[in-house]
Amino acid sequence: MQGLDFTVVAPYWDLLLIGAWWTSVLTVSAGVLSFAFGILFAVIVLYAPAILAYPVRALMWVFMGTPLLLQLFLIYFGLVQVGIDIPALAAGIIGLGLHFAVYNADVIRAGIVAVDAGQTEGARSIGFGKWRTLRYVVIPQAIRNTAPPIGSNLIALLKESSIVSVIGIAELVHSAQLAISETFRPFEFYITAAALYYILNLVLEAALHRFERHAEVSR
Numbered sequence: 134m135q136g137l138d139f140t141v142v143a144p145y146w147d148l149l150l151i152g153a154w155w156t157s158v159l160t161v162s163a164g165v166l167s168f169a170f171g172i173l174f175a176v177i178v179l180y181a182p183a184i185l186a187y188p189v190r191a192l193m194w195v196f197m198g199t200p201l202l203l204q205l206f207l208i209y210f211g212l213v214q215v216g217i218d219i220p221a222l223a224a225g226i227i228g229l230g231l232h233f234a235v236y237n238a239d240v241i242r243a244g245i246v247a248v249d250a251g252q253t254e255g256a257r258s259i260g261f262g263k264w265r266t267l268r269y270v271v272i273p274q275a276i277r278n279t280a281p282p283i284g285s286n287l288i289a290l291l292k293e294s295s296i297v298s299v300i301g302i303a304e305l306v307h308s309a310q311l312a313i314s315e316t317f318r319p320f321e322f323y324i325t326a327a328a329l330y331y332i333l334n335l336v337l338e339a340a341l342h343r344f345e346r347h348a349e350v351s352r
Contacts, residue, residue: 138318142325145312149322152308153329159225159304160291160337166230167290168283171237172272178242180267193235201232202296209300225297233290240282244275284341291337292330305329 142149177189196204209224219227248271256266276283298307309326313319 137321139321139325141316141318142312142321145316145322148308148312149305149325149329152303152305152326153333155302156291156294156304156330157333159222159229159294159297159302160287160333162226163229163233163294164287164290166226167233167237167286170230170234171241171283172276174234174238175242175245176267176272178238179245180263193238196232196235201228201293202299204228204232205297205300221297221300221302224300225294225302229290229294229297232293233286236286237283240279240286241275244279245271247278248274280341280345284345287341288334288337291334
């Protein structure tokens with residue numbers, strides 16, 4: 134019986150670190166996309182006319198009710214059949230971003246509703262219109278109040294980024310699988326990949342805690 138031998142990992146460190154880099158790129162890019170579209174979806178659902186709000190609600194329902202893997206397949210393999218050819222990296226970012234945007238939208242919507250009505254009345258009384266009130270008063274407070282659950286969604290996004298390996302993106306899991314195909318040592322490389330994910334998770338959590346502390350101070 135073969136024991137674990139982590140010396141086989143050393144020649145593949147560059148490959149694994151490149152995978153970790155692309156995992157970070159995916160997480161940051163899709164995280165920004167999910168945050169921006171989360172705000173947009175929440176505002177449309179709450180304030181837009183029904184002709185806009187209902188399609189967005191339907192989109193949110195579809196993304197919440199179907200697996201991320203299927204969504205990635207539809208974006209990468211499905212759209213090309215109707216003439217829309219999206220590169221794998223862009224498809225991964227779009228798929229992850231939209232998938233988590235709908236969850237962020239639900240959180241931000243609840244945060245907007247929870248903002249004290251007096252804040253809106255105060256802004257309107259000094260001449261702010263509806264959209265300026267939303268932009269400068271309501272949405273910033275909603276984001277500060279919902280920072281922890283949005284941060285949790287971002288951590289979940291980091292973990293789920295491994296799924297994009299199925300469309301050929303050379304992120305961390307994909308890199309580990311390439312190394313395993315040459316060495317036939319799955320445990321060593323999966324354990325190393327898990328350790329790298331843990332380190333990335335610690336860095337992300339530290340950044341989120343710093344943001345949350347800043348949000349508390351700025352209240």
